[in-house]
Amino acid sequence: MSGARGPLDTDVAIETPEHIVFHYRVAGPARRALGHVLDLLLCYGGVAVLGVVVWLAASGGGLETEELQATAKGGFGLVLLALFAAQWVYFVVCEAYWGRSPGKMAVGLRVVTTSGRPIGWRAAALRNLLRAADLLPVAYLTGVVSMALSSRFQRLGDLIAGTMVIVPESARAARALELSPPAEPRELRDLPEHVVLDAEERGAIELFLRRRHSLGTARELELASVLARPIGDRLGYAHPNPSRLLALVYDRAVNAGRLEAPSSWHPRERTSSKKRRAGEARS
Amino acid sequence: MTVASTLTEKAFTERRKPEWEALDALTNEAQRRGIKKLEPDAVLRMSPLYRSVCADLAAAQAARYSAPLVDYLLGLTAAAHTVVYGPHARGREDGRKGRIRQAWLVAFPRAVRRFKREMLLAAALFFVPFALGCVLTLRDPSFAFRVVPEAMLRPLTEAYAKGFDAGREAGDGAFMAGFYVYNNVGIALRCFALGIFGGLGSAFYLVQNGLSIGAILGYVASQGAGENIVVFIVGHGSLELGAIVLAGGSGLSIGWSLVAPGELPRLVSLQRRAREILVVVAGAAVMLFMAAAIEAFWSGSSAPREVKVAVGGTLFVLVLAYVLFAGRTQDGDLEASGDDSPEEPS
Known part of the structure; x- marks a missing residue:
């Protein structure tokens, strides 16, 4: 197992060969149950439609000849085969091919191995064979306890x-x-030339700035003042509107006074841009 | 505090965006149509693009670019990762057919022999209650009613008493084939799955099925139709009963791997054993499909009983020989257990 546990208990971290760490959110029982109900509706709905078609064909024909009667019986054999497929084949095939069943797709879920890779035939077969054990004694009780x-x-x-x-x-x-x-x-007169925010401050301000339009004005100012006061004190910068203060400080920290890329930033002129960057870093 | 990058986020995004969008488009296409259907040069571009976007992600994280950008890159690389490391990326194009043939001719019989302890135990758990049920019912026919409902036994007896001279209609055969697949394959798969409870579920299913089949046989025989039911069972019995035993034995095997994992952690032991034994379960399911076809279209047919017995006997010998000898090399079963699993259990 290459991953370490994340900070949240529904968070699983997986490191790839490229040394990228993915964080996956593990799906809980409620969402999975919803997906499963959709799958069941699809499966048994399909079987029911097939059953009705066979029944209509059988009764509509009047069953006068023995030949027709035999065909109808054969049709119900087909319905039983479909029932078998719904119970044992549907999930295995869907998950092996697409990594998820249609119900899971509808609620946005995917099955992966614990090392974060798509599942193959064996894993799909095993996890769905064991459904028979998970759904005991009733309504997936064993499965929920195991989860x-x-x-x-x-x-x-x-x-x-x-x-x-x-x-x-x-x-x-x-x-x-x-x-x-x-x-x-x-507004810029008193703002320091260099503003350094640590990652947490930056993350908090960013989250606030993205959400502030969905807050009421009073709530926006109330939340902003919580952050704006310590940051303003540290930078020696004051602004009547704490929300605006955060936006200004954030802009200065992130964009450092230049909003566009330096003109030398084009792949063709990579060497010159490297020199330029080295010069900037020193200064 | 040092600043990790001199590039602003906006400039970084603008410069790298074409590659991100290219990877996004390729990934979407591969997910929709399957990576095998992509143009050759699209496949060639995929992997370098994926790696360079991974590098972008690392750079964005190091430079503490905004969370949405990092999230976007994470989502993009995660989606591409599923494609690049997907199941289709692992096997060779020509592998599948060879693997299926190898599973049938070599891996399945070898796995059965490798876990012969469990398979023999499963056979005992099935056939001892079977014999018991049969003998007890022959001595006292009312014993059968304790195991199998009387309402089911009576019509069954009548059906066997009639014999098979009339044969079966084609429609009946197709209906029964569907029923046998639904019922018997379902029982076998459940019998395997419930082995996860320390093998107890499988043991229960084996004993229960053995006892009731034995009781039915004994009861029908006690009502004077014994020859008919034996002739009926002999046609497909080797496949059907054999498959139930194999599925039950596989269940016992995963149960035992959990109870006595040896030096491995219990979960790892269970996962490994399940991967090894899966081929036996698949084989048992295929055997039951074959049995269902035989049972529906041949066992109940009007063929003379001598022919049925001869065919059934031949099938029995063939199944036994297949399980005992197929896939053996001169050195026995030691080399290449057929487990070339690319997905390591974790």
Whole structure:
């Protein structure tokens, strides 16, 4: 196992060969149950539709000839085969091919190995064969107990196959924060030339700035003042509006006075840009 | 405090964005259509792109760029990671067919022999209650009612008493085939799965099934249709009963790996054994599919009983020989247990 436990108990960290550490959020019982109910509806709905079709075909034909009767019986054999597939084949095939069943896809879940890789046939077969044990005595009670006791919400099938169910983070590009309206000279007069924020301060301000539009004005100012006071005191900078103060300080710390990339930053002129950077770092 | 990068986040993003978007597009396409269907040069671009975005992520984390940017890169690399290290990236294109043949001819019988202790125990757990149920019912037919409901036994007896001279209609055969697959394969798979409770679930299923099948046989025989039911069972019995025993033995085996893991942690021992034994479970399921076809279309047919017995006997010898001798090398089963699992148990 290459991963270490993360700070949260639903967080699993996995290190790849590229020395990148992924954090996965492990899916809890409620979300998985919802996905499973959707899967069951799909499966047994499919079997029911097939059953109704066969039944209609059989009764609609009037069953006059023996030949037709025999065909109808054969049709119900097909329904039983479909029932078998719904119980034992559906999950194995879906998860082996796509890493998730349609129900899991609908609620945004994915099955991966405990080392974070997509699962193969064996793991898919094992974790779904063991469903028979997990759903005992009723309503997946064994599975839920096993999930409660394991560190990654694993039911017995997950434990034996070495898999876990995660909530994959979607890759969405977030817009960079911009100072609006632009800073006025009056506001910048007292602001120090170099503002250094540590990672936690920076993270907190960023979180605040991204959420502030969804807060009421009073709440925005109240929250901002919690952060603005110690930071303002440290920098010796004051502003009547604490929220604006945070935005100004953040902008200065992150963009350090230049909002655009230096003109030398083009791959073709890589050598010159390196020199330029070395010069900047020294100064 | 030192600043890790002199590049502003905005400049970094602008400069690297084309590659991120290229990787995002490739990943989406690979997830939608499968990596095998991508153009050759797209596959070639995938891995360097993935690595350079990994480097971007590391740089962004070191330079403490904003959380959304880092999250975005994490999501992007995670999605690409699933594609680059996916199951299709591991095997060779030509591997699958060879692997399936190898599993049938070598891995399955070898695994059965390798775990012969468990398989023999499973056979005992099945056939001793089977014999017991049969003998007890022959001495006192009412014993059967304690094991199997009377409402099920009576029509069964009537059906066997009629014999098979009339044969079965085609529709009946297809219906019964579906029923046998649903019922028997389901029992076998459940019998394996419940082995996780220290093997007790498998043992229970084996004993219960042995006892009730024995009781049915004894009861039908005591009502004077013994020859018919034996002729019926002999056609597919070697496959069907054999497969139940193999599935039960696999269940006992994973149960035992949990109870007595040796030097390994219990979980690791269980995971390894489950991977090794899975081929036996799959083999048992296939045997039951074959048994269902035989049971539905041949065992109940109007073929003469001598022919049925001869075919059933031949099948029995073939199954036994297959399990005992297939895949043996001169040195026995020592080399290449067929476990070339690329997914290491963790």
